[in-house]
Amino acid sequence: MPAGYPQALAKGRVNAMPYNLPSLQPVMPDFRGYRYPHLGQLWERLTAEPELPQVDRWLSQQLRSQKQFGRQDRLFYADALFTVMRYLLPLTLLEEGYQRQVSDMAAYALERDAELAGDRIWQAARELPASVLWYWLIQLLPGTAEYPREIEDEPFRTPYWERVQAQWAADERLAWLLDGWRPAWHDWLAERQQASGWTAEQVERFCTGQNIRPPLWLRVQKPAQAAAVEQELKQVGFTVDADEDALKARGGRSIFQTAAFRLGGIEIQDWASQQISRAVGARPGELIWDACAGGGGKTLALASRMNNLGAITATDIRAWKLEELKRRAKRAGWFNIRRFEWDAEAPLKLPREARQQGGFDRVLVDAPCTSAGTWRRNPDARWRLSSHQVAELTRLQTRILDQAAPAVRPGGTLVYATCSWLTAENEQLVMAWLQRQPEFRLSHQQLVGFPEADADTMYYAVLRRSEAPAQ
Numbered sequence: 001m002p003a004g005y006p007q008a009l010a011k012g013r014v015n016a017m018p019y020n021l022p023s024l025q026p027v028m029p030d031f032r033g034y035r036y037p038h039l040g041q042l043w044e045r046l047t048a049e050p051e052l053p054q055v056d057r058w059l060s061q062q063l064r065s066q067k068q069f070g071r072q073d074r075l076f077y078a079d080a081l082f083t084v085m086r087y088l089l090p091l092t093l094l095e096e097g098y099q100r101q102v103s104d105m106a107a108y109a110l111e112r113d114a115e116l117a118g119d120r121i122w123q124a125a126r127e128l129p130a131s132v133l134w135y136w137l138i139q140l141l142p143g144t145a146e147y148p149r150e151i152e153d154e155p156f157r158t159p160y161w162e163r164v165q166a167q168w169a170a171d172e173r174l175a176w177l178l179d180g181w182r183p184a185w186h187d188w189l190a191e192r193q194q195a196s197g198w199t200a201e202q203v204e205r206f207c208t209g210q211n212i213r214p215p216l217w218l219r220v221q222k223p224a225q226a227a228a229v230e231q232e233l234k235q236v237g238f239t240v241d242a243d244e245d246a247l248k249a250r251g252g253r254s255i256f257q258t259a260a261f262r263l264g265g266i267e268i269q270d271w272a273s274q275q276i277s278r279a280v281g282a283r284p285g286e287l288i289w290d291a292c293a294g295g296g297g298k299t300l301a302l303a304s305r306m307n308n309l310g311a312i313t314a315t316d317i318r319a320w321k322l323e324e325l326k327r328r329a330k331r332a333g334w335f336n337i338r339r340f341e342w343d344a345e346a347p348l349k350l351p352r353e354a355r356q357q358g359g360f361d362r363v364l365v366d367a368p369c370t371s372a373g374t375w376r377r378n379p380d381a382r383w384r385l386s387s388h389q390v391a392e393l394t395r396l397q398t399r400i401l402d403q404a405a406p407a408v409r410p411g412g413t414l415v416y417a418t419c420s421w422l423t424a425e426n427e428q429l430v431m432a433w434l435q436r437q438p439e440f441r442l443s444h445q446q447l448v449g450f451p452e453a454d455a456d457t458m459y460y461a462v463l464r465r466s467e468a469p470a471q
C-alpha cells in the first residue's frame with residue numbers, strides 16, 4: 001500500500017452477499033472417452049497459434065464449421081479448454097519438472113514464474129502435448145476422468161506429483177499455484193486484501209473461485225416487463241432468480257433465440273457491471289457522457305434509467321464498437337443516445353446543451369483495464385497480466401480521467417470504473433488523481449461482485465465536482 005494511503009479508504013466497503021455462492025470446488029469437465037481425440041486436435045490447433053488468442057472467440061470460430069457437434073459436445077470442448085487455460089502455469093511446470101526430474105520444485109516454480117512473465121507462458125505451454133496436460137489436470141482436480149492412453153509412465157508420475165504437491169502446499173507463495181495463480185501476483189493480492197479488508201477466508205474464496213464460471217446475468221430493459229421476461233425464460237427451461245432488474249439465469253437453450261432477447265426486453269450484462277450503471281445514478285432529463293462506451297453495455301443500462309428523457313453522449317476510440325451500440329439501442333427502443341468517435345488524446349467538444357450548462361451532469365469513465373475481474377469467464381486473460389501491462393494501462397486510465405474531468409459541470413458527478421481487482425488501477429490511481437484535482441472529492445468507492453456475489457469483480461469510485469471552481 002502506498003505511503004499516506006488513508007485508512008478510511010483502505011478499508012473499502014464489502015457489499016452484502018446478495019446470492020448464495022455455489023460450491024467453489026472446481027471439478028473436471030464431464031469427460032467421455034470418445035471426445036478425447038477431438039480435444040487433442042483442438043489443443044494442437046490452438047498451440048499452432050504463435051500468440052495466445054482470446055480463447056472464447058477462437059473456439060467459437062473453430063466450432064462454427066464443425067456441424068457434427070451437438071450442444072453438449074460444444075459445451076464440453078469449451079469447458080475442457082477453459083479448464084486447461086485456468087491451470088496453464090501449474091500444468092506447464094509439472095510437465096517441465098517431471099521431464100527434467102527437478103527435485104526442488106518450489107525454487108523451480110519461482111524461477112520459471114519470473115521467466116514466464118505475462119504471455120511468455122504461452123511459448124512454454126504450447127510445447128506440451130494434450131495428453132500430459134489432461135493427465136496433470138486429473139491430478140489437480142477432483143473428478144473421474146480416465147488418463148489418456150498415451151500416458152504409459154503413470155507409476156512414475158504419481159509419486160512425483162505427490163512430492164510436488166507437498167512442496168507447493170508448504171510455501172505460502174506457491175500454495176495458490178495449485179489453483180492456477182502465479183506467485184508473481186502475490187503482492188497484488190496482498191494489496192487487494194488490505195484495501196478491501198478481506199479475511200483469509202475471503203482471499204481463499206477469491207482465488208479458488210476464479211476457476212468457476214459465474215452464471216449468465218441478464219438485465220431487464222424496462223422494469224414493467226420484468227415479470228413477463230422471467231416467465232418466458234422459465235418456460236424455455238431456464239432457472240431464474242431475480243434481483244430488481246438483474247436476472248440470474250442457468251440452464252435453458254440459447255438466450256439469443258428467446259423472444260425477450262430478440263425484441264430487446266433483456267441484455268446480457270454481468271451483475272457487477274449492472275452495479276456500475278446504478279452507481280452513476282442517471283435520472284430522466286439529465287445530460288450524461290459515457291466516455292468509454294464500447295459496445296454500449298453500460299450506456300443501455302443508463303438509458304434504461306432515463307426512459308428516453310434527457311440525452312446520452314456515447315464515445316469510444318473504436319468506431320465499430322459504437323456501431324454495435326447503435327444496433328443494440330435500436331433493439332431496446334432507446335432514442336436519446338448520440339455516438340461519437342473520441343480518443344482521449346484530446347478533450348471532447350461538448351454538445352451545445354452541455355456547453356450551455358457548464359458541462360454534463362454525469363460522466364462515466366468505464367476505463368480500459370487489465371480485465372482481471374473477468375478471469376472467471378475469460379480464463380486466458382490472466383496470462384496477459386504483467387507489471388508492464390498495468391503500468392501502460394494506468395497511464396491511459398489517468399489520461400482519460402484528465403480529459404473527462406473538465407466536461408463535468410460544477411456540482412456534477414464523475415464515475416470511474418474498471419473490471420479489475422488490482423488496487424493499482426483502482427484505489428491507488430484514484431487517490432493519486434485526486435491529489436492533482438482539488439475540484440473533485442471522493443464520495444465513495446467500492447469493489448463489487450466476486451467474492452461476495454457470484455459474478456465478475458468490478459470497482460467504481462464516485463467523484464463529485466465542487467459547485468465553485470477551486471481558488
Ligand SMILES: C[S@@+](CC[C@H](N)C(=O)[O-])C[C@H]1O[C@@H](n2cnc3c(N)ncnc32)[C@H](O)[C@@H]1O
Nearest residue numbers: 292293294296297298317318343344366367368
Ligand atoms: C471497459 S471497455 C468499455 C466497456 C463498455 N463501457 C461496456 O459497458 O460495454 C473500455 C473501452 O475504452 C475504449 N478505449 C480504449 N482506449 C481509449 C482511448 N484512448 N480513448 C477513448 N476510449 C478508449 C475501448 O475501445 C473500450 O471500448
